[in-house]
Every structure is written in C-alpha cells, then in structure tokens.
Amino acid sequence: YLGAVYAKLFPERVRRLALDSAVDPDGVxxxxxxxxxxxxxxxxxxxxxxxxxxxxxxxxxxxxxxxxxxxxxxxxxxxxxxxxxxxxxxxxxxxxxxxxxxxxxxxxxxxxxxxxxxxxxxxxxxxxxxxxxxxxxxxxxxxxxxxxxxxxxxxxxxxxxxxxxxxxxxxxxxxxxxxxxxxxxxxxxxxxxxxxxPPDVTNTKLPPTLILQATGDAATPYEGAVSLHRKLRGSSLVVEEGGGNHGVTLGGNACLDRHLARYLADGTVPRGSGSGEADATCAALPEPKPAAAKGAAPDASERAAGQALHGLLPRRG
Structure with missing residues (x-):
C-alpha cells in the first residue's frame, strides 16, 4: 500500500515497482x-x-x-x-x-x-x-x-x-x-x-509494474491484488495458484522468482491473453511435511522464515 501511494504521489520517481502480496486500496x-x-x-x-x-x-x-x-x-x-x-x-x-x-x-x-x-x-x-x-x-x-x-x-x-x-x-x-x-x-x-x-491510487503515469500474489493469502486476500492490478494501468499480475503464504517471492518458488528477477533486471513483465485476471501463473510449493517430535525445535528453514516474517511483515493489516 505504501508503494502504491508513493507511486501515486511521485510517479516520475518510479522506475521499478514490484508489489508482493498486495493490499486492497479500496479497503483501508x-x-x-x-x-x-x-x-x-x-x-x-x-x-x-x-x-x-x-x-x-x-x-x-x-x-x-x-x-x-x-x-x-x-x-x-x-x-x-x-x-x-x-x-x-x-x-x-x-x-x-x-x-x-x-x-x-x-x-x-x-x-x-x-x-x-x-x-x-x-x-x-x-x-x-x-x-x-x-x-x-x-x-x-x-x-x-x-x-x-x-x-x-x-x-x-x-x-x-x-x-x-x-x-x-x-x-x-x-x-x-x-x-x-x-x-x-x-x-x-x-x-x-x-x-x-486515503488517496485514489489509480495510476496511468507509471512504467509497467509487477504484482505477485498467492490465491489463498490470508493477510492480503487475493481480491485486493486484482483490484490494484486494475488501478495500475500497464501492470502485470503474477499469481501463485493454490498458494496460501503471505510474501511469496524469494521463498523458494523459482517460477515467481524468475518473473521478479527479469522485471528488476530489465523491466520485463508477462502479458496475458486478456481472457483472465492473471498475466502469468505459477504452481504453489508443496505443503510442508509433518514432524512428529514433541516440542521439536524449528529447523533452519522455519527459523529463517520466522525471522523474515517477524522482521518485515505486520501482524495485521
């Protein structure tokens, strides 16, 4: 949301704008x-x-x-x-x-x-x-x-x-x-x-922007990304189909990360056929494997993800 508002106020300062797990600008x-x-x-x-x-x-x-x-x-x-x-x-x-x-x-x-x-x-x-x-x-x-x-x-x-x-x-x-x-x-x-x-973040003055979203995201539900995609003219929406995590890039999904890397490198965004909401889709990562040990300490991947979540993401909103 901060990125979308900043882009509305200062579009001339935006060269790349990648929004991972987007807030519905109409719901704040x-x-x-x-x-x-x-x-x-x-x-x-x-x-x-x-x-x-x-x-x-x-x-x-x-x-x-x-x-x-x-x-x-x-x-x-x-x-x-x-x-x-x-x-x-x-x-x-x-x-x-x-x-x-x-x-x-x-x-x-x-x-x-x-x-x-x-x-x-x-x-x-x-x-x-x-x-x-x-x-x-x-x-x-x-x-x-x-x-x-x-x-x-x-x-x-x-x-x-x-x-x-x-x-x-x-x-x-x-x-x-x-x-x-x-x-x-x-x-x-x-x-x-x-x-x-709240400002209307509808924007026609930006270079192509990239929105990445999981369909089952709970913190910022999928419908918000679709709404923002419609408001940012020329934006592309990349969807993790069936995923439910919040903050989906740089977490092990190579498909999503390729879209992000290409965009940050040279501004390339996928373009869909116009028949659906998404310009590109990626399969979700597999569900986690169960762990049986009572009171087991988190493994390295859990600790790293936890640090990222607690360090970067709000608990609500």
Missing amino acids: WYDSNLAQDYAFEDRHRAFLAWVAKNDAVYGLGADPATVEGAWSRMRAAVAAEPAGKTVGAAELEDTFLPGGYYDGYWPRLATAFAAYAKDGESGPLVAAYRALAESDASGDNGYSVYTAVQCRDAAWPREWNQWRADTWRVHAKAPFLAWNNAWYNAPCASWPVPSLT
Whole structure:
C-alpha cells in the first residue's frame, strides 16, 4: 500500500515497482481487516485439513471436522484454565495465527496441538507461544507503529456498536480471528488524531509494474491484488495458484522468482491473453511435511522464515 501511494504521489520517481502480496486500496483499513477474518478462517481450515491428512502422525482424526472439534475443545479448555498458566484463548489464537501467514509453521503447531489435545501436555504449546507469538519490547514498539499508521491512514468507525455488530456477523462464519482482530485494532475506534483521506491510487503515469500474489493469502486476500492490478494501468499480475503464504517471492518458488528477477533486471513483465485476471501463473510449493517430535525445535528453514516474517511483515493489516 505504501508503494502504491508513493507511486501515486511521485510517479516520475518510479522506475521499478514490484508489489508482493498486495493490499486492497479500496479497503483501508476497517474493511480490509474484516476481509482478513474470512481469509484467515479459510487458511486455518486448510491447516486443520492438513492435520487430518497427516492423522498417522498427529492422531487427531482423519476428518477435518473431527480435527476442528479437537481444536474447539482445546480452545475452550485453555480459556477455562490457561495451558502452563500462560496460554489462554487469546494467546492460543495468537500462537496459531502465524500459520496463516506461513505454512512452514504447521508441523510445529500441529505437534503442540496434538500434545495438548491428546496427552494434556502444555510444554510444546507454551514453547510455540514463546517462539511465535509472545511480544517483547520490539513487539510493543511494532504495535505502537502499527496503530499510529493504521488509525491515521483512514477513518475508522467511532461507534463501538458498529464494531460489535460487524464482528459478530463475521464471527458467525469466521470465528478463528474475528474478535481477536477486532480487539487488536480497537485503538482506532478512539484514536485522538484526526484521520487522513486515503488517496485514489489509480495510476496511468507509471512504467509497467509487477504484482505477485498467492490465491489463498490470508493477510492480503487475493481480491485486493486484482483490484490494484486494475488501478495500475500497464501492470502485470503474477499469481501463485493454490498458494496460501503471505510474501511469496524469494521463498523458494523459482517460477515467481524468475518473473521478479527479469522485471528488476530489465523491466520485463508477462502479458496475458486478456481472457483472465492473471498475466502469468505459477504452481504453489508443496505443503510442508509433518514432524512428529514433541516440542521439536524449528529447523533452519522455519527459523529463517520466522525471522523474515517477524522482521518485515505486520501482524495485521
């Protein structure tokens, strides 16, 4: 979004503009967060289906509905008595939320899930929370920056009754994140600084730009990339078909990386036939392999991805 707005204000300064996992410019920011809730629900259910597919390892059921039932019971249990006196319902959601950004976390999360749901062991769940969700001083600072930007960028509803009604409506279909996301963004309901008016980022003055997007991205849903593609005249949209991670380049997908490298080298962009939304498609990377060791430490690839996510990506918005 920052790149799209900058390009609108200073098109003469843009030589290359590659946007990986695009924000819907028409949704900033209240509507975008509601849209996220549905997208994260789909991604959470994809995780539950993956756990069911690997029932031989995790033993939580071969049917996604059975695994979802185990998840709901786990959430109710930690809401009543936090696991290890640390992980309650909100912490549980925060722990599993990174799995919506990056499926490389799924084996670790599934291991912690199974240990608690089957054996009542809190250790792996607490360890996952410490590694993936617990905030430190840098996290607090990041949240301060996040709210300062989000709450200032655009107007948010000032009536809490609207937040409540919208969130309950979303919760009926997408309970995984709905209220967690509402509380996370709640400071914007009473932000003391007047909001700005988001610019129309429609742009006809740019050289060809490149948008790269996974169809199952939860943080910035696919429809936003399509909207931005239409607004940036001459842009090209490269789609990772069936992918669900957020931030899809430089993560092992050679097809996507080739498009990015060619574009950065000489400005080359793919051009579709005009019959579809995408100018080019790439197959998604394979799903992660399960890991059976309880409390297993993350491997090198998981650590690297985690550092990239926590260092570069906002937790919401």
